[in-house]
Amino acid sequence: xxxxxxxxxxxxxxxxxxxNRPIRTLALMEGSCRKDxxxxxxxxxxxICIQYANTQCEYDEFYIDVREYDGKVxxxxxxx
Numbered sequence: 001x002x003x004x005x006x007x008x009x010x011x012x013x014x015x016x017x018x019x020n021r022p023i024r025t026l027a028l029m030e031g032s033c034r035k036d037x038x039x040x041x042x043x044x045x046x047x048i049c050i051q052y053a054n055t056q057c058e059y060d061e062f063y064i065d066v067r068e069y070d071g072k073v074x075x076x077x078x079x080x
Contacts, residue, residue: 025050031045
């Protein structure tokens, strides 16, 4: 899967679990990637961290594990 596809799947899960939360940052934490013959990245697994605001000074982190298996992309909350 592309980085964009992984981030889109992570955002779908985040919006479902934490609706209407203002996002501060989105970070790629770690994953497993190969490049194809054209140099394009192809991720099989990626951990994404979304930081969102509770108040102006406080924030929480929401980690999502995005995986591709048999051509299908799955996203679930990661226990980090």
